[in-house]
Amino acid sequence: MIWNKSKECMSRDEMSDLQGKRLHKLAELVYHNVPFYREKMQALDLTPEDIKSIEDIKKLPFTTKQDLRDNYPTGLQAANQSEIVRVHASSGTTGNPTIVGYTRRDLEIWQECSARAFTSYGVTRNDVFSVGYGYGLFTGGLGAHYGVEYVGATVIPTSTGNTDKHLRLLRDLKITGIACTPSYALYLAEAMERNGMTREDIHLKIGAFGAEPWTENMRDEIESRLGLQAYNLYGLSEIIGPGVSYECTCKNGSHISEDHFYPEIINPDTLEPQPYGTTGELVFTTLTKTGMPLLRYRTKDLTSLINEKCECGRTNVRMTRIIGRSDDMLIIRGINVFPSQVESVILEMPEFEPRYMLVVDRINSLDTLQVQVEVRRDYFSDELGTMLRLRKRLADKLKSVLSISADVRLMEPNSIPRSEGKSVRVIDKRQLK
Amino acid sequence: MTIKQISIFLENKSGRLNEVARVLAANSINMKAFCIAETTDFGLMRLIVEEVDKAVKVLRDAGFAVILTDVLSIHCPNQPGALSKILESLAKEQIFIEYMYAFAQSERADVVINPNDMEKCLKVIREKHPDIL
Numbered sequence: 001m002i003w004n005k006s007k008e009c010m011s012r013d014e015m016s017d018l019q020g021k022r023l024h025k026l027a028e029l030v031y032h033n034v035p036f037y038r039e040k041m042q043a044l045d046l047t048p049e050d051i052k053s054i055e056d057i058k059k060l061p062f063t064t065k066q067d068l069r070d071n072y073p074t075g076l077q078a079a080n081q082s083e084i085v086r087v088h089a090s091s092g093t094t095g096n097p098t099i100v101g102y103t104r105r106d107l108e109i110w111q112e113c114s115a116r117a118f119t120s121y122g123v124t125r126n127d128v129f130s131v132g133y134g135y136g137l138f139t140g141g142l143g144a145h146y147g148v149e150y151v152g153a154t155v156i157p158t159s160t161g162n163t164d165k166h167l168r169l170l171r172d173l174k175i176t177g178i179a180c181t182p183s184y185a186l187y188l189a190e191a192m193e194r195n196g197m198t199r200e201d202i203h204l205k206i207g208a209f210g211a212e213p214w215t216e217n218m219r220d221e222i223e224s225r226l227g228l229q230a231y232n233l234y235g236l237s238e239i240i241g242p243g244v245s246y247e248c249t250c251k252n253g254s255h256i257s258e259d260h261f262y263p264e265i266i267n268p269d270t271l272e273p274q275p276y277g278t279t280g281e282l283v284f285t286t287l288t289k290t291g292m293p294l295l296r297y298r299t300k301d302l303t304s305l306i307n308e309k310c311e312c313g314r315t316n317v318r319m320t321r322i323i324g325r326s327d328d329m330l331i332i333r334g335i336n337v338f339p340s341q342v343e344s345v346i347l348e349m350p351e352f353e354p355r356y357m358l359v360v361d362r363i364n365s366l367d368t369l370q371v372q373v374e375v376r377r378d379y380f381s382d383e384l385g386t387m388l389r390l391r392k393r394l395a396d397k398l399k400s401v402l403s404i405s406a407d408v409r410l411m412e413p414n415s416i417p418r419s420e421g422k423s424v425r426v427i428d429k430r431q432l433k
Numbered sequence: 434m435t436i437k438q439i440s441i442f443l444e445n446k447s448g449r450l451n452e453v454a455r456v457l458a459a460n461s462i463n464m465k466a467f468c469i470a471e472t473t474d475f476g477l478m479r480l481i482v483e484e485v486d487k488a489v490k491v492l493r494d495a496g497f498a499v500i501l502t503d504v505l506s507i508h509c510p511n512q513p514g515a516l517s518k519i520l521e522s523l524a525k526e527q528i529f530i531e532y533m534y535a536f537a538q539s540e541r542a543d544v545v546i547n548p549n550d551m552e553k554c555l556k557v558i559r560e561k562h563p564d565i566l
Contacts, residue, residue: 375442375498377498380440380442380498380500381500382438382440382477382479382500382502382547383531383532384470384472384477387442387472387475387477388472409444409474409475410442410444410474410475411444411475412442412443412444412496412497412498413496413498414496415444
């Protein structure tokens with residue numbers, strides 16, 4: 001199902017034309033209202049008149065997370081405070097939090113994009129939908145909430161934290177859809193099994209998962225344990241929140257609402273724009289936002305773009321699964337390692353729980369990678385040899401995927417900390433020394 | 434005779450073994466024999482208790498990964514050469530011992546054996562050493 005055919009199925013020429021017009025207006029808006037951008041454009045000898053078509057986007061400056069921090073709290077806001085009707089903020093674990101102000105128009109755009117996402121998963125007014133993202137400064141909860149409500153489904157704002165109550169509501173309210181992080185979905189499945197419930201006791205059909213990178217293996221695992229169809233929901237608060245892109249039932253890339261958020265892929269080292277199909281850093285320009293519009297914001301997410309009409313009928317550019325974040329990437333003994341690679345290996349082996357922790361350290365000036373993983377109860381053996389062979393099998397697979405050897409540690413069930421939000425999967429002790 | 438042995442997977446971290454002992458103590462379960470096989474990062478504790486079902490339940494409730502294995506328990510005279518005779522009989526029949534442990538007290542020693550072929554092992558002992566079962 002398609003929420004907005006005229007925008008989601010637009011021809012490429014019409015889309016480029018629309019994007020070009022919107023980009024010109026955006027250049028005018030930030031040039032006149034955001035000193036940070038005016039100075040950057042002046043330094044590049046640019047005026048809004050130089051930005052006429054979408055191709056001109058290459059002339060515009062990039063924006064980084066650091067720019068947002070440097071202009072904390074509201075330095076990049078283009079609207080007057082009286083125009084701002086909502087503020088969200090990203091966690092400030094490594095510095096100032098990022099404050100994002102939304103105008104009424106911004107909230108309408110967000111609601112529209114979020115509704116496109118849920119419609120593409122097949123959510124209708126007949127669904128009962130649980131939003132299990134955190135409500136609050138984080139955009140996940142409210143972003144999904146307004147989209148589902150706009151579609152006309154019944155929203156259950158479960159939020160995070162009370163898993164037992166969540167399970168009870170899933171069963172008793174015959175909830176048909178859920179939005180949460182993929183790791184929380186697995187946590188729910190585990191809690192369900194622990195409470196003696198099976199997927200027959202719940203009625204879930206549709207799951208919208210995002211806010212952290214996940215893999216195809218994780219999708220299979222969630223689908224089989226919860227008995228639903230699992231779809232990707234992508235977004236980031238700097239751009240707007242969930243709804244920036246979303247999968248359709250073809251599960252072949254996430255459609256970007258590119259009439260509002262123009263995507264580019266760049267080489268993170270040279271900053272050169274890359275052609276479709278090349279993996280690199282995803283960059284977004286908010287074409288229509290008026291609260292805190294951003295030019296060429298570097299997301300740090302590594303992916304590639306597909307510019308082909310999808311079987312579902314949508315023509316919007318799709319982004320492939322995020323393979324990692326350019327700042328999540330671990331460089332171990334000179335080799336690039338993504339936690340998602342380790343995850344896919346672990347999920348392929350039924351002997352292990354879908355939990356892991358990577359501990360990176362430097363011992364005698366040599367980088368070490370330890371992979372801690374929990375063995376499923378049913379797969380324990382009384383014989384040391386069997387356990388050691390299991391450990392070796394995982395170590396061998398990891399070596400072939402990562403190209404470096406990892407020290408595998410078999411752990412007791414439930415010994416790796418669970419999280420209800422974004423999970424911490426890497427401890428890099430090298431940074432602490 | 435064959436008895437049920439409890440095997441517990443333990444991460445090598447301090448206090449974990451005491452945690453097993455504490456859980457058993459809190460439930461008044463007495464350990465009759467145990468041994469530990471260890472690697473650099475984990476160990477397997479093999480345990481013989483009287484109330485097997487209860488012990489399994491309380492250990493699982495406490496979060497331990499526990500499995501049950503059939504092992505052979507024999508009583509061997511506590512004197513030089515006694516064990517050797519038994520092992521010789523088993524070796525002759527190509528019975529391989531995965532692991533074993535023993536506790537000697539006064540007149541006899543209790544030996545726990547996990548053979549690769551339990552049926553065959555029982556048969557050999559019934560025939561050759563019926564007094565030790």
